[in-house]
Amino acid sequence: MDFILFFLILSLSSIPVFGFTLTEFVYPNFTASNLHFIDSTGSFLVSNNGTFKAAIFNPGSEQVNFYLCVIHAESNTIIWSANGDAPVSNSGIMRLTKNGIDITEKDGSFKWSTPPLKSEVYALQLTAAGNLILRDQFNGTLWQSFDHPTDTIVIGQKLRVGMMLSSAISGDALSKGHYRLSLTASDTMLQWQNLTYWKLSMETQAYTNSNYAVEYMSVNQTGLYLFGQRGSAVVIMVNLLQSTFRIAKLDDSGQLIVISFVGSDIKRDFVGPVDACRVPYVCGGLGVCTSDVLSDNPKCSCPANFNLRSHNSSSCVPSDSSYSLPVSCNSTNYSNLSNSSSMSYIRLGFGMDYFTTGFTKPFRYGVNLSVCQNLCSVDCSCLGIFYANSSGSCYKLEDEIGSIMLRTSTNNDLLGFVKILSGVSNDSFDQETADFPLVAIVILPFTGIFLLMALAFILWRSKPQRMGKIKSKKNQPSSPSSEDLDDFSIPGLPVRFEYKQLEAATDNFKTQIGTGGFGAVYKGVLPDNSLVAVKKIINLGIQGQRDFCTEIAIIGNIHHINLVKLKGFCAQERQRLLVYEYMNRGSLDRTLFGNVPVLEWQERVEIALGSARGLAYLHSGCEQKIVHCDVKPENILLHDNFQAKISDFGLSKLLNREQSSLITTMRGTRGYLAPEWLTSSAISDKTDVYSFGMVLLEIVSGRKNCSARTQSHSLDDTATGDHSSSSSARGLVYFPLFALEMHEQGRYLELADPKLEGRVSGGDIEKFVRVALCCVHEEPSLRPAMVSVVSMLEGEIPPTEPRMESLNFVRFYGRHFSEASTMEEAGGQTDAMLYVQANTSHTTSRSISNAYFSYISSQQISGPR
Known part of the structure; x- marks a missing residue:
């Protein structure tokens, strides 16, 4: 009898299951279709808490298209579907094999399957959170539905940067519709045709903390969140009423909705955008x-x-x-x-x-x-x-x-x-009026009248201005391109100042606090007693005007705690001025290299972190990637408590997020220029990473990377046996090479600013030097992203080991820097002549260095400060 029972059980396990639902697990050689199950939803699997079920299900009333779905049981709400773009009929079959899941029609025609897996499937599990997981024999995860979201996320699910939600065409058809929800390092946004039409940060009830990069979005019992710092930091938060279960869904309407479930009752807790007219296709094309x-x-x-x-x-x-x-x-x-x-x-x-x-x-x-x-x-x-x-x-x-x-x-x-x-x-427009289309007959007379009126108004308005200019500037050449900007305005900028207002605020530009390639910066006081820094741009050519327009368009819409804020601007006749928040501690170069009280190590850490966060935001937090192109201590300004803010990023080149492009105009400053500037290679965010690495070394040492040797930064020649090393040369020293040599020998304390007098540990110096050397790798692809640099400086991830073979450019340049500088002072060899005598077998470094010494003078070649 026992033998017969065993044989019966064995036989049943090898045929499809009909008419009943299994709990939590099913195993390979399992087959299901909507017709196999008496449950009205066609469910074949339920989670152990009964909250979710997996089914071959049709959400519409016509019962035509069927999908493999995970469903919230109580509300019958679909939270995930597999074959949205390839539905099957009610006789379509889902098979679980040791290779994964596949869905076919009854005749065997293929519709959908899981991707190839790294090992054989042991079981398919539906978890209590609604996650459908393929597991191996060791209970490892081979594939899970949470990693492939459709239009919904649930409590316990993380939508990570790089993932997206896609709306369904309708509630009855689950194929991908018009709208997408995607995540960036600073926000979550809704898009149509790759064009953004809504951001979570726009909502009035959204709390925003831009100090951290977004890592994932989730919904829980208390609200909708964007998290950073491995879940320990909230970047954007929308608080909602407590609910035991809720979902966030990109609805087929194009709106992000957060829904809570209390029994069978469904409540909308949040909708974005609230105004449905902001959804791009809500009324169809041209509706x-x-x-x-x-x-x-x-x-x-x-x-x-x-x-x-x-x-x-x-x-x-x-x-x-x-x-x-x-x-x-x-x-x-x-x-x-x-x-x-x-x-x-x-x-x-x-x-x-x-x-x-x-x-x-x-x-x-x-x-x-x-x-x-x-x-x-x-x-x-x-x-x-x-x-x-x-x-x-x-x-x-x-x-x-x-x-x-x-x-x-x-x-x-x-x-x-x-x-x-x-x-x-x-040619038909020369025919009689009777041959014109009706719309043209109606429009053209009114258009002509309108144009005449507009022309008369423009001439009337511009006549006094032209007469004034003719009288005052009769002998000066005209500049139409300059006058075109007199009425230039950009929605969203806080203040547009008159020139007289800024003249009064700066006491006729009395106190100069900085200077740069296109002009000077002056201290000012506005009528509300707030301090400002006014940049007065001079010698504004055609390119300068374009840069000015770019700067005010970009900076006015960028806000981050580690970026200098643009408070306003002036574009009056030929005058071009920018008004920034005043940074009361000046620039980092004055604090690091000037005759001022020493920066303590923790203050240097905060400055490095703030600068890195600001650059990380420019690279990955903005809607368009912004490459600064001139990162150096002069462009890092300090406020109270040595809070660092990046300045002068408004004249940067904009790159698409998916690509980098060549920037043909060289920008930057000697000592901070990445090698790719010199080889006609693509300029990308990794160019800023190189410059930041150079700045980081200066923060460690408290001096310029290219500067005179001090006794505290000497290296015994016998320590290396390399008498050609820059670190053993007399006169000037190239500190990045010295740092590389000390890193190889583990002598990190010798790199510290001597003014710290031992108030820093070798471990702290080591972390900064490792990060800096990784940033100055010759190959841009080997440099870390600024988001990773922030994580390394914060200690969230260990610093990467520098690749010695990618630091040959540092070695090459450093070993000839001192010699070239000494000969130049003696009136002998110049930078442009150095490569003629340099002999190296490293082809890449040779070509880079040739360009470097041929084209880069001792002066800065950057844009305005």
Whole structure:
């Protein structure tokens, strides 16, 4: 009898399970489909606490498309799905084998599977947190659904930087929709067509601490959080009412919603953005969205001269059928119609706005409307424009046009225009009026009147100014490019000062506190008694104007505790001034190298950490990566308690987050320039890392890296047996090479600033030197990111061991620095001649050094201070 029972159990284990649900685990050779299970959801597995179930499930009423899902049992809410883009019928089959999970139709046609695994599957587990895990025989995790989120995260799940949520098309269809939620090192954002339309930090109830980099997002019983420091630091927090279970979901509406469940009751705790009209495609292409204060649902309509494409479509098209909307050349449906169609623009009504104007910088500043339209006309990816009258800012609408927001604000001066095509050739515009399309008949007379009125107004407004300039500057050459900026403004900047205001604040620019390549910096006092630093930019050429526009556009929208804050600006006639917060302790170079009280070691640590955090924010915390290009002690300013802040990052080059590009204009200062400046290599954030490593060595030693030897920084020649070493040369010494040699010998205390008089440990010096040497690796790819530098300085991760083979540039330059400097002082060899005599077998260092000594003089070649 026992034998028969054993045989029966063995037989049952080898066939599919029908009609009942298993708890927590299933094992290979398990098969399931919706038809196999009597549960209405098709569930085949339930977590041990009963909170979640796994099922072959269809969320819609038509019961057509089925998905492998993890479901919150009590509310029947899907929190994860496997085959969203490849649904199956109700007879579709899920198989668990030793190779993983695969989903097919009944006929065997493939739909979805887990990726290749490193070992065989022992079991499939549904945890109490709702995580579906493939485990090996040692209970190790081979794959888990939490690492592959769809549109939802639950309590206990971490959405890490690099992961994203994708909305579903609808509640019934789980394939990927229009919207994405992604995480950066400073925020979480919602995007459509890779364009941002919302950030968590925008919300009024969000608490923000920008001192740390974001590592992951999670939701728990008390709210929605962005965590850093391995979960020990809150970067952004939205506190919510206590709830035992809640989820954060990127809804198919394009909004991030946080939902709590109390029994079968569902409550929305948070919605972002609250205004649904800020969602880019809420009313379809070119649909006008109007917020309804009495309802959560916005009202949609088409602009004047537009109708719905069809009864089943939400997109709007020109009412006149002789016109059509172009398709972007980046679209698969693109066909070049430029030869057979004429191009023109239809203006949208008043009070229109577009989501990109608040998140992207204008394509051009300070241009007139016709220039803005021309910029769009020659770009086949441009489908329309928004133009700001007051600032001359031109925004392109590229690749696909979303919904238009209707605004009632009186200070909205945006004008929207949509590009249209017609089958009428250019020659047809010379025909009689009767041959014109109806829209053209109506628009052209009013357009002509409008243009005449606008021209008269411009001439009337500019006449007194021109007459004044002719009288006062009759013999001076005109500079139209300078005058174009007189009315330049950027929304969001706190204050635009008149020149007379800053002249009074600085007592006619009496107290100069700094100087740089483009001008000087003066101390000032505003009427509210706040101290400011006013940078007066002189000799402003065409390039200088472009840099100035870039600086005020960038700095005005960047806020971090370790970045100098721009308080305002002046752009009046030829005067260009920037107003910064005043840093009462001056620059780091004065504190490190000047005749001032010694910086204690802990103060140096705080300065190094603050500087590193500021650079890390520029590199990975901003929407666009910002490369400073001139990191040095003069550009690190100190405030109370030696709080360090990075300055002069506004003239940096902007790089896309996914790529670096060549910067053809060399910027920087001798002693801090990375090797890639000199070899036409790509300039990236790793260029700043190299410069920061050089600064870090100066913080350790308390002196310039290229400076005269002191007795405390000597090295016995016999210690190394290398009499050509810079550390044994007389006169000048190249400290980075000395630091490298001391690192190799473990003699770290010899690198410390002698003014510390032993008030620092060898271990503290070792950590800084290791980090610095890693930063100055010759190959940029071997340098750590600034976020990692911060973690190493904070002690969160151990400092990486420097790669000796990647420090040959330091060795090469250091061993010839002293000789070259001595001969230059004697009127003999110059930097440009040094390489002729240098003999080295290291090809890379040879080419770099040749460029280095040929092109870099002893002066700084950086931009304005």
